[in-house]
Amino acid sequence: MTLRGHGAATVLTPAAKTGSNACAKAGNGICVTGTDKKPLKNVTVRSLTVRGFAENGLWATGTDRLAVKRVVAERNGQWGIAEERSTRSVLTHNLARNNGDAGLFVANTVDREEGARDARNTVIRHNRTEGNRVGVTVRRLRNLTVDRNLATGNCAAVFVVGDESTPRAGHLSVTRNHIHHNNKYCPKTPGCPSSRAPASS
Template sequence: MRRTLAASLGTAVALAGLASFAPAGHADGGGKDKRIHVVWPGHSIQKAVDRARPGDVIRLKAGAYEGGVLVRKPLTIEGDGDRTVLHPGRRDHCAKAGAAGEGICVIGHRKHPVRDVTIKNLSVRGFKQSGVYGLYTDRLTVERVLAARNGEYGITEFRSTRGRFVKNRAIDNSADAGLYVGDIQNARGTVVAYNHASGNAIGLLVRHARHVQAWENELVGNCTGAALINDDQKGGQGDTKLWKNNISRNNRSCPQHEDVPALGGTGVLVFGGDHNTIEKNAVLGNRGRLPYSGGIVLFPSPKGEPARHNLIKFNLAKGNAPFDLVDRSGSRTNRFIDNRCRTSDPRGLC
């Protein structure tokens, strides 16, 4: 499993988952060099990807397909909505790139990221690791994808920049996060917007990453709604804006899983992050009994790095337990401004 928190939250608390091709005459009219490759159910998406030229479109008809699709060039993979389903099969092409167990893996290199890949209008279900996995990508777009019941993550972006996760559903990816952005000092404005995440350990996880924007997501029914995590690697986590999200009733109970501690009953967790803005969110009914349960909760990192210079303002935070707002950050630099809440620790944050 890829590390989610890199060190246990529990430690910190103690311290304070054969293609059919359209002939050339059927090329898309959007440009003379762009081709559309039509793949029918039961045929190989990977063969279409391998034969495609940069900028081509792989169009998947409704039906079932084997996943484990490896993408290393700019192209679009487009399905017919939820009726286009990728599932684990006999051959896992992602394993050749060291990423076994992924539904679709988009993998570049540190100095040469894969650019301008779009994956949209399809389902990825039941993979051992993630539904969609991006590593060293730039401008990866994942749109209207259903990532369900994968073993670790739903939709991910590691060491990548300028991604767009829009209008997706990440459901029951129970071991880790439904939506993940991480391991990049500057994500250059990666956008996570209008998504639904439920039944995951964490709805949205931003770990060891900066410059991410997340708005108007529905993060409900997870163990933790949103988590901004500094795992004490160089660069930390910060400069992320979380606004106008519905982060409610994240009251599932998740047992400890490898380096991820038990989770439950937390709306927003800021874990050693800095210069984040949490604004105009509805954080309602997140209730638990863990030290980091509650509405909006600030804690130090595992090694005791304070959560500092964070701005929490104009949020509606009510019905959370044990408190609507919690500042155990280890710093006095965080600002709580005009939040509508009833309870806080320490007193006076509402």
């Protein structure tokens, strides 16, 4: 299945009245939803803009071979483009800017504690992130590549997060990214007491 716009001028914004479906009620723009037992396969979202949603511009969970291409995700309350419990995704040639937390966010799961999941060669490549709290966040995953992205004007460029949970996060490649001037001021949070990213970010 493919959801295709006509470029950045195809803009999805919150409706004046919240829809009745779970995606809209949660404050998301586009949702791609499967389960661990029955992942939603081979979905493509491309060539459109998601703007101004209370939570996430695009939210995916339980997917396999999701492709998100040439999407602009801007001014969303939490994440621009985000996924969990997903494998073999390709996020490429997207622009994520001025979102409340991460521009691009990929994780094992967001609603419970568990060890790292195998992303099975998910690729985040040729994206631009700017003006976010974090450009790209990778949380508790294995087998994933972050390559040739541009991160500028964020509070921090790239967060790769692992902890003592098993299996451990690892087998990650973060290479050939252009990272500069990520010194935007962000208010501190309980998980990040420093209000400004290190100068090297």
